[in-house]
Amino acid sequence: MNFECSEVGLWKEGLSSYSSRIESLNKPNLLSLDDFYRNQLPPVLHQRNPNPYITTAELSKLMQWKLTRGKWRPRLLDFVSSLDEAAVNWASSKAFQSLPDVSKAVSELTVLKGVGPATASAVLAAYAPNLAPFMSDEAMEAALGSSKDYSLKQYLLFADKLQTKAKELSSECDSFSPSDVExxxxxxxxxxxxLASHSDPDSKRKRKR
Incomplete structure (x- = not known):
């Protein structure tokens, strides 16, 4: 789907097919990891009042979700799984308190070893999906034309574009968050x-341009 598309119906279609796309990847544990990330983790984070935080175990599971849904980088999982519990609690608590300043929130999380802007964005998206979308390669390609740069500066450009698109698509009848857009x-x-993988080699080459 073209990022510039303003047909709300097409965006709703893309969003409603998310679960079946997750299933179609046939990756071990991805269904349960996705359920944890989207449905179980957010309410748990919000129940920790007045200072919400994430635990090392939750961050490790979130990293498993991120790597299973995207590119597998086992070293990142090793780094995150061995982080000190107090450090993770402290950094995430400061990050959540920094919102709506997304830049500051990402910076608070990236002090943790193995946590770059993309992983930080996944943590923030779980807590505040209306502010901080997850920095996935596929959405970066669509919104910015490239998924090679994982810097904070690039993430802020990305988040801004998805926030703008979410506002553009939302109305009295339909509500989109930046995370829905992602x-x-x-x-x-x-x-x-x-579709490309089910086509013949010639049409596959044409699609790749």
């Missing part, structure tokens, strides 16, 4: 890859 873009990109 999932719709990811879902659409995975759908296109699936």
């Amino acid at each position: 999932r719709a873009l990811w879902s659409s990109a995975i759908g296109a890859k699936l």
